[in-house]
Amino acid sequence: MKISSKYLNLELSYFAKVRKLIAQHNALNMAEGYSGFHCSSELIKLVQKYLSESLNQFAPVSGEPLLRHMIAEKVKHLYGHEYDENDEVTVTAGSAQGVFTVLSALIKEGDEVIVFEPACLNYVPAIQMNGGQPVFVPLKSPDFHVDWEEVQKVISNRTRMIIVNSPHNPTGATFNELDMLRLQKIINGTKIIVLSDETFEHIIFDAESHQSMALYPKLAERSVIVSSFGETFHVTGWQIGYCLAPAQITKEIRTVQEVAIQSVNSPFQLALAEFLHKPEEYMGLRQFYQQKRDLFNELMEPSRFKPILTKGTFFEIFCYDAISDQNDREFAVKLLEEQGVAATPVSVFFHEKSKKHLLRFNFAKPDELLRKVADRLCKL
Ligand SMILES: Cc1ncc(COP(=O)(O)O)c(C=O)c1O
Known part of the structure; x- marks a missing residue:
């Protein structure tokens, strides 16, 4: 049976494609939208407690x-x-x-x-x-x-x-x-x-x-x-x-x-x-991520990527004008294949293709990974 797709043009599948490439190149993943940290073990214990209560x-x-x-x-x-x-x-x-x-x-x-x-x-x-x-x-x-x-x-x-x-x-x-x-x-x-x-x-x-x-x-x-x-x-x-x-x-x-x-x-x-x-579990989050943001920016300082300093979230956009003229989708793939670093081209967040040279990095990652990423990007 054939059905005609209602939503063929949706960009939501973008991350599915990138996930495959990341696995293929064993790339450092700064592209996706989730935290790279474990949740509190206390929260896990609470889930286990309530799971055992036949609810x-x-x-x-x-x-x-x-x-x-x-x-x-x-x-x-x-x-x-x-x-x-x-x-x-x-x-x-x-x-x-x-x-x-x-x-x-x-x-x-x-x-x-x-x-x-x-x-x-x-x-x-x-x-x-x-x-x-x-x-x-x-x-x-x-x-x-x-x-x-x-x-x-x-x-x-x-x-x-x-x-x-x-x-x-x-x-x-x-x-x-x-x-x-x-x-x-x-x-x-x-x-x-x-x-x-x-x-x-x-x-x-x-x-x-x-x-x-x-x-x-x-x-x-x-x-x-x-x-x-x-x-x-x-x-x-x-x-x-x-x-x-x-x-x-x-x-x-x-x-x-x-x-x-x-x-x-x-x-x-x-x-x-x-x-x-x-409340300390959520009130402490801003310091935790600010340390990550500041470290990542310090590590990226010698690079030719220019940050648009983030004021919140665990994302930061960097401009690569000084490195390449390629559009951001092509440049993101090149970065992934050649440097083993995955970042998200900002144009995926627009309904029409954007000509800007911007990539989004997710810095919710262990310091060691941030160091590795910056090390690779500073070579460009
Ligand atoms: C701004 C924003 N809203 C909503 C979501 C989705 O949140 P949830 O995973 O709770 O559905 C995300 C995920 O990253 C997000 O960045």
Whole structure:
């Protein structure tokens, strides 16, 4: 039987191709989007404890009450907004499923969704799969900031949502207070909902503080926040995260969640709930990754790669203008095959090919690996 593919052009398969090349060349992997560190052994023990308690049937669609309680407490403590743990917090199968679920719940055929580019690979396909129309706004050089005048210009009566992501993958850019106030002003009096991907909320550098929608009551009342335990506790493969949203929106989200996945498994949720009693486990993350970022930048200093200093996440973009004229996809493959270093061409995060000479490196790696990578790149 032959079927015609609905999504043949999707860039999501990019990493599958690169994974093969990495294995083939036994390359040092700075390309993919996950942490290179083990999670806490205490968290593993908690999972084992709850796995042995025969909690093997469906969890509530909204998530385990204890985990929802701990999430609401954490958010209240960090950002001041009180989300009702019963009606406004939903445990999801990671941030990406959260994003998909929110779009599915709120976007109708033809609705416009503003996306800043470069953008996380899942946003645009998730908008399109749900009948929405992405409207692209490029982030501005040199530091990938938002031009709010440009945002204002693309808003129409079909604009239903703006997706924001701070700290930002792939650029490491972050929103400051002014960005939040501009956003607040722009959506005031409209029907626009903000989808705020705060997956990297705990990985932010240089004494900056994370600008959550939950810090601004007027934004919180018309935002959906998605976040994840994956990046925070080095467990991206577990795929557990959450959505925070006003009750009316949460109701819609839970309807889709029930149809799509029913619920996230109980033992892992309960283990995470108990682990959240130790805030030092996530509050210490920024120092941990700042040390990695600073080391990698120091090691790369003698090279001809020029950093665009990251302010958050475990990604940093480097420009290779001084080394090659090749486009970034070709250059990334050359780097992989000839130097044994895998990095991600930034053009994959654009809907149209970008001509810039930029690569994204994931520095969530042991120091020894960072040294090896820099050693190879400094020879170019
Ligand atoms: C900004 C951002 N949002 C969402 C995700 C996906 O998160 P999850 O693994 O929890 O689905 C990632 C993964 O790297 C990400 O970088």
